[in-house]
Amino acid sequence: MIAVINHKSKIINQKMGYKKASFIESIAEKIGIIPNLHKEGYQEFDEDMRQFSDAEVEKMYENFPPPEKWNHWEEYNPKVWPRKEKKAYQIVPTTCFNCESACGLTAFIDKESGEVQKFEGNPYHPGSRGRNCAKGPATINQITDPDRILYPLKRKGKRGEGEWDRITWDEALDTISARIRKALKEDRHNEIAYHVGRPGAEGFMNWVLPAWGIDGHNSHTNICSSGARFGYNLWYGYDRPSPDHAEAKFILLISAHLESGHYFNPHAQRIIEGKMKGAKLATMDPRLSNTASMSDYWMPSYPGTEAAVLLAMALIILEEGLYNRDYLENWTNWQEYLKARHADKEITFENYIAAMIEEYKEFTPEFAEKESGVKAGMIREIAVKIGEAGERFASHNWRSAGASNLGGWAVARCLHFLTVLTGAVGAKGGTSPNSWNKFKPSVPHNPAPQKKWNELHFPKEYPLAFFEMSQLLPHLLKAGRGKMDVYFSRVFNPVWTYPDGFTWMEMFLDEDKFGLHAALTPTWNETAFFADFVLPMGLASERHDINSYATHGGTWVAFRQPVLREAARRNGKPVEYTYQANPGEVWEEDEFWIELSWRIDPDGSMGIRKHFESPNRPGQKITIEEYYQYIFERVPGLPEAAKKEEITELEYMSKYGAFEIEKGESYHKNETALTEDQLKDTTVDKINGVVRKNGKDVGVMVNGKAVVGFPTPSRKNEFYSQTMVDWKWPEYATPTYIKSHIHNDVLDKSKGEYVLVPTFRLPTLIHSRSGNAKWLVEISNRNPIWMHPDDAAKWNFKTGDLVKMNTDIGYFIDKVWVTQSMKPGVVACSHHIGRWRREQDKTGNRWATNTVDIQNVKKGEWKMSTQSGISPFESKDKDSKRIFWKDGGVHQNITHAVHPDPISGMHTWHQRVRIEKPKEGENYGDIFVDTNKSHEVFKEWLAMTRPAPGPDGLRRPLWFKRAFKPDESTYYIKEDEK
Numbered sequence: 001m002i003a004v005i006n007h008k009s010k011i012i013n014q015k016m017g018y019k020k021a022s023f024i025e026s027i028a029e030k031i032g033i034i035p036n037l038h039k040e041g042y043q044e045f046d047e048d049m050r051q052f053s054d055a056e057v058e059k060m061y062e063n064f065p066p067p068e069k070w071n072h073w074e075e076y077n078p079k080v081w082p083r084k085e086k087k088a089y090q091i092v093p094t095t096c097f098n099c100e101s102a103c104g105l106t107a108f109i110d111k112e113s114g115e116v117q118k119f120e121g122n123p124y125h126p127g128s129r130g131r132n133c134a135k136g137p138a139t140i141n142q143i144t145d146p147d148r149i150l151y152p153l154k155r156k157g158k159r160g161e162g163e164w165d166r167i168t169w170d171e172a173l174d175t176i177s178a179r180i181r182k183a184l185k186e187d188r189h190n191e192i193a194y195h196v197g198r199p200g201a202e203g204f205m206n207w208v209l210p211a212w213g214i215d216g217h218n219s220h221t222n223i224c225s226s227g228a229r230f231g232y233n234l235w236y237g238y239d240r241p242s243p244d245h246a247e248a249k250f251i252l253l254i255s256a257h258l259e260s261g262h263y264f265n266p267h268a269q270r271i272i273e274g275k276m277k278g279a280k281l282a283t284m285d286p287r288l289s290n291t292a293s294m295s296d297y298w299m300p301s302y303p304g305t306e307a308a309v310l311l312a313m314a315l316i317i318l319e320e321g322l323y324n325r326d327y328l329e330n331w332t333n334w335q336e337y338l339k340a341r342h343a344d345k346e347i348t349f350e351n352y353i354a355a356m357i358e359e360y361k362e363f364t365p366e367f368a369e370k371e372s373g374v375k376a377g378m379i380r381e382i383a384v385k386i387g388e389a390g391e392r393f394a395s396h397n398w399r400s401a402g403a404s405n406l407g408g409w410a411v412a413r414c415l416h417f418l419t420v421l422t423g424a425v426g427a428k429g430g431t432s433p434n435s436w437n438k439f440k441p442s443v444p445h446n447p448a449p450q451k452k453w454n455e456l457h458f459p460k461e462y463p464l465a466f467f468e469m470s471q472l473l474p475h476l477l478k479a480g481r482g483k484m485d486v487y488f489s490r491v492f493n494p495v496w497t498y499p500d501g502f503t504w505m506e507m508f509l510d511e512d513k514f515g516l517h518a519a520l521t522p523t524w525n526e527t528a529f530f531a532d533f534v535l536p537m538g539l540a541s542e543r544h545d546i547n548s549y550a551t552h553g554g555t556w557v558a559f560r561q562p563v564l565r566e567a568a569r570r571n572g573k574p575v576e577y578t579y580q581a582n583p584g585e586v587w588e589e590d591e592f593w594i595e596l597s598w599r600i601d602p603d604g605s606m607g608i609r610k611h612f613e614s615p616n617r618p619g620q621k622i623t624i625e626e627y628y629q630y631i632f633e634r635v636p637g638l639p640e641a642a643k644k645e646e647i648t649e650l651e652y653m654s655k656y657g658a659f660e661i662e663k664g665e666s667y668h669k670n671e672t673a674l675t676e677d678q679l680k681d682t683t684v685d686k687i688n689g690v691v692r693k694n695g696k697d698v699g700v701m702v703n704g705k706a707v708v709g710f711p712t713p714s715r716k717n718e719f720y721s722q723t724m725v726d727w728k729w730p731e732y733a734t735p736t737y738i739k740s741h742i743h744n745d746v747l748d749k750s751k752g753e754y755v756l757v758p759t760f761r762l763p764t765l766i767h768s769r770s771g772n773a774k775w776l777v778e779i780s781n782r783n784p785i786w787m788h789p790d791d792a793a794k795w796n797f798k799t800g801d802l803v804k805m806n807t808d809i810g811y812f813i814d815k816v817w818v819t820q821s822m823k824p825g826v827v828a829c830s831h832h833i834g835r836w837r838r839e840q841d842k843t844g845n846r847w848a849t850n851t852v853d854i855q856n857v858k859k860g861e862w863k864m865s866t867q868s869g870i871s872p873f874e875s876k877d878k879d880s881k882r883i884f885w886k887d888g889g890v891h892q893n894i895t896h897a898v899h900p901d902p903i904s905g906m907h908t909w910h911q912r913v914r915i916e917k918p919k920e921g922e923n924y925g926d927i928f929v930d931t932n933k934s935h936e937v938f939k940e941w942l943a944m945t946r947p948a949p950g951p952d953g954l955r956r957p958l959w960f961k962r963a964f965k966p967d968e969s970t971y972y973i974k975e976d977e978k
């Protein structure tokens with residue numbers, strides 16, 4: 001059968017006809033000036049996949065100043081060119097904080113002025129390898145932004161009125177700690193919360209919040225990636241993929257990962273490496289993104305139908321016998337599936353395959369084409385290529401479809417189905433669980449898990465929600481289900497980033513709902529306007545953090561550090577606290593939390609302080625150096641590397657900024673044999689081979705060997721999920737296609753209803769974090785509605801015309817961009833843009849913000865109108881007078897209602913919109929929202945859930961992770977809570 005397929009694919013290859021090399025390209029390839037991009041078929045992959053030997057890579061690093069010269073590096077001053085004037089720099093590494101990849105940066109500190117002059121990449125960072133996207137070097141804009149917040153502030157007058165007093169850090173710490181202490185002593189633990197947008201760190205808050213004994217972590221993940229995480233988790237107990245792009249033969253991306261995905265630059269460089277060695281790239285996206293345009297196959301699918309396409313591919317792989325029999329037989333729970341779903345059949349592998357083919361028989365390529373609009377021929381061709389790539393099939397779904405649709409989690413589940421069928425799970429060139437490529441720090445005096453469960457974060461209605469139901473917080477408060485006495489927002493801007501920002505605003509304005517709101521932020525944002533304390537926290541080069549991310553098939557740890565503090569230390573002038581070295585009194589969270597924890601429990605009687613004591617000096621407060629030295633001493637291999645240079649582990653990390661723990665052989669970790677010690681006192685489940693110790697699953701028998709397997713109930717990939725059955729969703733026990741809330745069937749085209757894709761990122765911006773970076777805003781500053789010419793013709797729109805986008809709870813008025821790059825019948829609008837401030841607010845982000853007027857016209861009815869756009873302004877930065885762009889775009893998320901998927905809890909971003917032409921008197925940037933309606937929509941979606949308890953009175957499956965997992969006892973609903 002495989003031979004037949006190979007023959008078929010050859011024909012397909014010939015038909016497709018890869019682009020021929022031009023005459024000049026052929027010569028350049030032949031003499032080796034450029035790599036050979038026109039080889040037929042795949043190259044062999046036995047050599048080092050980077051295509052460069054270690055020695056060659058070292059040679060390349062010579063283009064960058066060598067570390068021994070980082071304390072004194074001279075180069076010509078570009079500002080006085082063509083005059084040749086040398087400037088001396090001190091070079092200090094750190095990591096970028098403009099997206100989650102944490103690429104290496106090096107700060108060039110002018111030795112004369114003591115200021116950071118520029119940022120370049122760090123070639124010693126194994127994830128980014130010296131490269132950055134535009135947002136990395138733009139860190140310099142952020143630290144020199146004339147509008148940044150330099151001192152702690154406390155509100156004056158009513159919340160939201162825009163009046164602020166400068167205060168000291170002591171005043172902020174004392175006021176906040178006293179309030180927290182009181183709440184803890186009165187057993188109001190669930191009224192304290194830390195709500196984070198981009199964490200950018202590993203493990204720090206897992207140290208702090210459990211030490212306070214609170215279930216107080218709230219994240220942004222349910223408006224971001226939790227849909228896909230849920231889909232992956234159901235399969236293999238890990239919630240994220242780590243595609244090994246550079247080693248792959250076929251790469252399938254759901255959406256625009258090449259230009260703006262998670263781990264953007266590190267992944268992008270490896271996708272291109274893979275392509276340069278012959279891998280083929282397919283992208284599913286209704287938009288012709290930069291990623292789609294770089295792909296071999298663009299599948300412009302109708303939003304929400306991706307799972308149908310993936311299941312059609314799965315069916316082809318099954319029918320054509322392209323699956324990996326060994327993998328399916330050993331690493332899926334097929335016996336359990338047959339027993340549960342086909343009790344009449346004998347339990348044989350052949351029956352498993354036959355049952356799957358039967359189960360998915362309706363998912364023909366033609367059916368998938370009908371649903372998605374992607375041509376059946378292309379679906380078939382890609383399926384064959386994936387089957388041929390076998391273990392070398394890398395794929396990714398992070399947000400996009402997984403984050404946008406009712407049942408979006410099923411997209412990631414169906415994508416992983418292909419990874420399982422090909423045996424690519426954890427294989428070289430395949431897709432591993434991300435935890436295999438990530439370092440987890442051990443912290444000093446690690447606290448026990450908290451013994452509280454916060455229903456405002458994990459309400460009973462969403463027992464399977466993969467992360468905190470953060471988008472519902474204002475609605476739960478509105479419904480009287482609790483309050484927040486002390487609430488920290490950190491790199492978090494829900495008024496602007498979240499759906500339904502006006503409901504957030506209403507709740508922030510009500511001091512009975514949010515008692516004290518402290519915004520920890522480097523820069524002004526729409527949420528900080530409604531805080532009581534605005535506490536300036538450092539940007540990438542002004543703070544400490546540990547980073548470790550799954551960028552490829554290796555593991556690394558990186559050190560974000562305050563570069564001026566590190567320079568001061570090297571120059572023999574160490575400071576005690578980071579704010580003493582940073583601009584103004586800009587601090588960092590790490591030291592802030594340690595100080596705050598000591599002040600909550602000044603005499604240690606509450607059992608909090610002990611966690612923040614020095615590991616070396618009993619009873620003394622831990623210093624930031626002690627904290628990081630403790631962690632770095634425990635990084636595998638780092639002590640040896642530091643010893644070689646006769647420096648401490650912390651000094652090593654401060655010097656290089658990163659350390660490679662493992663180079664790239666972390667494959668097939670599920671096959672790791674249990675050690676003799678682990679096997680002691682274990683039992684083996686006779687039915688499924690699961691190995692248990694002290695009531696906990698520790699491994700599984702595979703081919704007579706006890707191995708660790710995956711952290712699922714069966715310790716295998718779960719094609720069949722008993723968990724879904726037990727938790728009242730039997731219809732989704734196996735990978736399924738769920739029709740989205742914006743499926744074509746539910747849109748009334750006669751009324752002008754369309755699906756709006758509101759999620760795509762521009763490669764140069766990040767949510768609301770890049771509004772203070774002038775270079776980035778200069779590149780991207782508008783967010784028009786992308787519309788195909790056929791749709792534009794229907795409406796008689798031309799580029800630049802105003803369009804009114806009516807959502808379930810209001811409308812926004814934007815401009816049309818007519819483009820062939822949009823799938824007909826679908827419209828799209830980028831986020832990040834449409835930033836605003838009101839007249840009364842402190843000036844901030846003037847590169848990116850419109851000045852708006854907000855009126856509360858009736859109870860729950862809000863109107864926003866743009867008073868003025870962006871204009872040049874006087875400041876210490878001469879560029880601020882050169883601003884040429886005027887249009888700050890339109891805020892769209894605020895007009896979206898909350899739509900939490902009833903299973904994963906993920907906000908489903910796609911919007912059903914009714915398109916119309918604005919009426920007389922309606923203007924560009926006008927926004928209207930009725931929060932009464934938005935609360936009704938919240939209730940409608942709440943009614944779709946199937947609440948806890950599940951089996952044994954549980955509020956959540958025990959094997960489901962939580963970012964801050966409380967004590968196991970809290971998983972059981974107590975009598976008085978029912």
Ligand code: SF4
Pocket residue numbers: 096097098099100101102103128131132133134135136137263264265266
């Ligand atoms: S991809 Fe760009 S924004 Fe993200 S960490 Fe790297 S350089 Fe920074």
